[in-house]
Amino acid sequence: MTRFLTTKNVTLLVLILLVALSPLLFPSGFYYRVGALIFVNAIAVTGIVILTGYAGQISLGHAGFAGIGAYACALAPVHFGLHPALAIFLGAGISAVLAYLVGRPILRLQGYYLGVATLGFGILVSMVLNNERDLTRGPDGIEVPELGLRAVLKSIGVDLTNGEFWYFFCGICLVFGAWLALNLFNSPSGRALRALHGSEVAARTVGVDVAAMKLKAFVISAVYASVSGSLLALQNKFITPDVAGFMHSIEMVTMAVLGGVGSVLGAIFGAAILTLLPQVLTVFAEYEQLVLGLVMMLVMIFLREGLLPSILRKFKGRGE
Amino acid sequence: MPELLQFLFSGVTVGAVYALVALGFTLIYNASDVVNFAQGEFVMLGGMITWAAYAAGVPLPLAALLAIVGTAAFGVAINKFAIEPARGAPVVSLIIITIGASIFIQGGAQLIFDKQIHTFPAFSGDAPLRIGGATILPQSLWVIGGAVVVFISLWLFFTRTLLGRAVLATSNNRMAAQLVGINTNFVMALSFALSAAIGALAGVLATPITLTAYSVGIGFALKGFAGAMLGGMGDPKGALVGGFLIGLIEALTAGYLSSQYKDAAAFIVILLVLFFMPQGLFGAKKTDRV
Numbered sequence: 001m002t003r004f005l006t007t008k009n010v011t012l013l014v015l016i017l018l019v020a021l022s023p024l025l026f027p028s029g030f031y032y033r034v035g036a037l038i039f040v041n042a043i044a045v046t047g048i049v050i051l052t053g054y055a056g057q058i059s060l061g062h063a064g065f066a067g068i069g070a071y072a073c074a075l076a077p078v079h080f081g082l083h084p085a086l087a088i089f090l091g092a093g094i095s096a097v098l099a100y101l102v103g104r105p106i107l108r109l110q111g112y113y114l115g116v117a118t119l120g121f122g123i124l125v126s127m128v129l130n131n132e133r134d135l136t137r138g139p140d141g142i143e144v145p146e147l148g149l150r151a152v153l154k155s156i157g158v159d160l161t162n163g164e165f166w167y168f169f170c171g172i173c174l175v176f177g178a179w180l181a182l183n184l185f186n187s188p189s190g191r192a193l194r195a196l197h198g199s200e201v202a203a204r205t206v207g208v209d210v211a212a213m214k215l216k217a218f219v220i221s222a223v224y225a226s227v228s229g230s231l232l233a234l235q236n237k238f239i240t241p242d243v244a245g246f247m248h249s250i251e252m253v254t255m256a257v258l259g260g261v262g263s264v265l266g267a268i269f270g271a272a273i274l275t276l277l278p279q280v281l282t283v284f285a286e287y288e289q290l291v292l293g294l295v296m297m298l299v300m301i302f303l304r305e306g307l308l309p310s311i312l313r314k315f316k317g318r319g320e
Numbered sequence: 321m322p323e324l325l326q327f328l329f330s331g332v333t334v335g336a337v338y339a340l341v342a343l344g345f346t347l348i349y350n351a352s353d354v355v356n357f358a359q360g361e362f363v364m365l366g367g368m369i370t371w372a373a374y375a376a377g378v379p380l381p382l383a384a385l386l387a388i389v390g391t392a393a394f395g396v397a398i399n400k401f402a403i404e405p406a407r408g409a410p411v412v413s414l415i416i417i418t419i420g421a422s423i424f425i426q427g428g429a430q431l432i433f434d435k436q437i438h439t440f441p442a443f444s445g446d447a448p449l450r451i452g453g454a455t456i457l458p459q460s461l462w463v464i465g466g467a468v469v470v471f472i473s474l475w476l477f478f479t480r481t482l483l484g485r486a487v488l489a490t491s492n493n494r495m496a497a498q499l500v501g502i503n504t505n506f507v508m509a510l511s512f513a514l515s516a517a518i519g520a521l522a523g524v525l526a527t528p529i530t531l532t533a534y535s536v537g538i539g540f541a542l543k544g545f546a547g548a549m550l551g552g553m554g555d556p557k558g559a560l561v562g563g564f565l566i567g568l569i570e571a572l573t574a575g576y577l578s579s580q581y582k583d584a585a586a587f588i589v590i591l592l593v594l595f596f597m598p599q600g601l602f603g604a605k606k607t608d609r610v
Contacts, residue, residue, distance in 0.1 A: 058412045105595040111411040112355040112553075116545060117594045120587035123542075131580045246538070250419055257416055286431060293424025300413045300420065301405045 008182040011265045015178055019171035023164075032163035034279060039170035040231045041255060042271040043177050047224025048256040049267045050181055054190060055217040056197030057107065058115045060249050061122025065095040065222040066229030067129055067244025071136060073233045074144045084147045088230040092223045099222035100215065107214040122249050129241035141240035144233045166235040173231065177224060178264050184220070185264075193217055225252070254292070258299050260306025269308045322453030327575040328568065329451075333460040333529065335567020336467035337363070340522035341544025342551065342559035343470060344515040350491035350554050351511035354403055354414050358422040360541025361429075362516045365391045366523025367532030368429055371438040380440060388520045394425075395516025396509050404508070422537065429534040442528040463525045470518055471560050478556075487511060491554075539583075543570075546586040550593050552600025561601065565589075 022035060044066060051057050072091030076082040082090060106117045129136050136142060150165045160168070184190045192213045196203035200210050233239040242248065251274060259270020277295075278288055303310040341359055348356045366387045373383035402417050409417075443462055448455035477484040489497040490507040498504050522540070523532065530536075547566045551558025566586050574582035593600060 052412060056410075056412075058415060060415070106591075109594055109598060112415065113549075113594055113598060115411075115415050116355075116549065117591060119542070120590045123587055124584055127581065127584050250423075253412075253416065254420075257412070261412075287427065289423050289427030290431065291427070293420045293422070293427055296420025297402050297417050297424065300409065300417045301402065304409060304413060 007263075008186065011182060011263075012175065012179055014265060015175050015268070019168070019175060023167070029161060029163045032161075032167040034275070036163070036166040036170045036235060037232075038272045038275045039167070039174040040228050040235070041252075041275050042174050042268040043170070043231070044225045044228035044252050045256045045259075045267045045271045046174070046177050046181050046264055047221035047228075048252055049261055049264055050184065050193075050224070051217050051221035052253070052256060053261040053263070053267070054185065054197065055193040055214055057214055057217065058111070058253070059118040059218070059221070060115045060246075060253065061118035061120070061125075062221065062225045062252050063244045063246070063248035064122035064125035065099065065225035066232070066248065066252075067125050067241065068095045068098065069226030069229030070144075070233035070239045070243045071129060071142075072226075073230045074142045074239055075135065077145045084145050084234060085149065088227060088234075091230050092226045095222045095226035096219050099219045103215045103218040103222075104211075107211065107218060119246070119249070122244065123246060126241050126244035126246070129244055136241070139241055141238055144237050144239055146237065147234045170231055170235070173227070174268070177227070178268070181264050189213065189216065254296050257306055258295065260309040262305065262309065266306050266308035270306065273307070323575070325452050325454035327571045329454055329456045329460065331568035331571030332564060333456075333463055333567070334570060335547075335564035336464045337522050337526045337530070337540065337563075338543045338547045338566050339467045339560045339563025340470060340518055340525075341540050342547035342563040343467075343474065343556060344518045344522075345544055345548045346554060346556050346559045347474075347511050347515040347518070349548075351487060351508055352399075352403060354418065355545070356398075356515070357415065357418040357541055358398065358425060358537075359515070359519055359544060360537030360539065361422050361425040362391050362395065362519025362537075363523040363526070363540045364429065364532060364534065364537035365394060365425070366520030367527035367536070368433050368438065368523075368534065369520075370524050370527065371440050371532065372433055374440045375438075380443070383440075384524045387524055388517050391520035391523075392513040392517040395512040395519075398516075399509055399512035403512075404505075422541070426534055426537065433534060435534060437531050437533045439527055439531045457529060459525070459528045463522075463529070466521060466525045467560065467563070470521065471556065474514075474556055483510070543567075543586050546590045549590055550600055552602040555600070555602045558600055558602035 019039075023032065026032060026035075044062065048059070048062065051059055069088070069091035072094060073084055073087045076087040076090050077084050102121055106114060106121070109117055130139050132138075149169065150160060150162065153160060153165070192203065192208045195206070195208055196210050196213055204210050229243055232243060255270040255274045256267045257270070258274060259268065259272075260266025274292075277291070284291075299307065341363060344359050344362065345356065348354055348359070369387035369390050370380075370383045373386050374380055378386065398421055402421050403414075406413060406417055442457065442459040444458040446457065448457055478488055486497070486502045487507050487510065489500070489502055490504050494504055497507075543566055544563065547563035548559045549562065550565055551560070551562025566589065569585050569589060570582050573585040
């Protein structure tokens with residue numbers, strides 16, 4: 001029994017139960033949409049956990065990869081006749097190659113330099129999406145073709161509303177993504193990443209190829225961000241360059257750090273809170289930025305490990 | 321030829337603003353090892369407070385002074401309430417704290433002021449001066465002069481005054497500075513105040529040319545940071561030269577290549593600098609201890 005109750009299995013179980021049972025509490029169809037948005041953000045944030053939580057590297061430009069994933073789904077079906085589902089993989093592939101090429105020189109840098117280099121990359125991507133109007137139609141956005149999977153499901157007798165379909169589809173993608181991330185955590189690569197997070201010098205002396213491992217984490221997290229962008233584009237059937245914007249990159253990092261960047265579940269918790277916050281604050285839309293900035297500062301100053309680990313520690317502390 | 325001269329004039333003008341922002345970055349970076357992503361908000365506050373005070377009937381010089389002093393107080397507050405409590409936090413946390421501060425200030429500014437674009441009159445009129453077939457606004461000379469004066473004052477402060485040397489000592493080795501009796505907390509507060517005041521001054525000088533709004537800060541912060549990095553992080557001389565260079569590169573890109581991608585120039589420069597000479601133009605070559 002204890003062998004089965006590893007962090008990995010508990011995390012997956014909690015996630016699956018959350019995805020499967022939350023709809024029982026939904027008072028209306030609108031909540032499926034919010035749920036799907038949370039899952040989409042959580043996928044990107046899971047990638048940040050691998051990069052920042054495991055390997056200790058920061059990226060302020062991951063929205064650039066989300067933008068590539070999103071625009072791959074908008075453009076490839078129209079220009080190459082590629083099926084939208086395959087376009088997700090095309091976007092992920094382009095993101096991975098780009099992350100590899102950009103990451104190789106960038107990841108030699110540390111701390112602030114890495115932050116600014118990734119930020120520069122993200123801004124360049126969003127600039128291209130904004131300016132190449134002939135291809136992307138610029139800041140006004142572009143429509144994205146229908147994924148078509150819902151029709152397939154209908155033909156085999158599973159009839160879901162659009163909201164329900166995207167809720168469960170994104171939920172399944174998230175569980176799969178979390179499963180991969182948790183497997184990575186316990187693998188030799190995951191241990192190497194955590195080792196270089198602790199001390200690059202120490203990791204190098206025990207034979208970890210630090211540069212290659214960092215690059216690996218960067219490429220994997222780029223793929224997560226890309227898939228998240230693709231799913232966002234496909235479910236909205238419309239996308240604007242904002243998906244690749246600086247604010248989106250910051251949101252990703254904030255979600256991860258808010259919940260607790262060290263654990264997949266914590267980060268997903270952070271994604272849920274930050275996705276819900278604007279929905280709750282719509283009444284006070286003017287205060288959204290003020291509150292977001294305040295939350296970022298307060299959590300980083302007082303709960304450095306993030307919300308979930310801090311809460312869990314409180315409970316454990318009481319038990320002892 | 322007049323065309324090139326015209327591009328150079330506009331490049332030097334924006335470059336002077338970036339240089340001021342870069343100098344502000346450098347001050348805080350040296351004192352605390354923090355890269356303050358909220359640096360651009362000081363520029364925004366400088367412009368917005370001056371505009372608001374001027375619109376309320378305060379004479380322009382007084383409004384400008386009010387903005388600079390107010391922003392300096394704000395800088396001290398950021399240090400006291402956001403940076404000091406987080407001392408020893410990992411770089412990732414510090415980055416998020418200062419970005420949080422930046423978003424917070426933007427959010428506050430759009431509530432207190434508004435979301436419109438504002439300006440106030442130039443200090444010495446709007447009649448452009450003709451030099452060698454190109455024109456330059458008198459306000460540009462104010463901006464360039466401001467950057468040079470601030471740089472020289474900082475240089476005198478750091479080399480000729482006891483307090484300035486205390487700041488240098490703190491940035492070299494905080495513990496050692498404390499041991500010889502330097503009040504390092506005061507030095508930190510002072511650095512933030514000076515840095516914020518310099519940022520605000522940049523906002524006051526530049527607003528008649530570049531206009532201002534609650535959201536202009538982040539652009540200045542990134543360009544200023546690019547300048548500081550190009551010159552070599554932590555080196556005031558590098559910040560000055562780097563800021564001017566970024567401005568020139570941007571103006572020449574806009575003039576000869578593409579005005580749409582002029583903002584890209586700064587980031588491509590950052591990436592190239594980071595790839596090929598991470599220590600910047602003037603920075604000391606750093607070796608890692610292994």
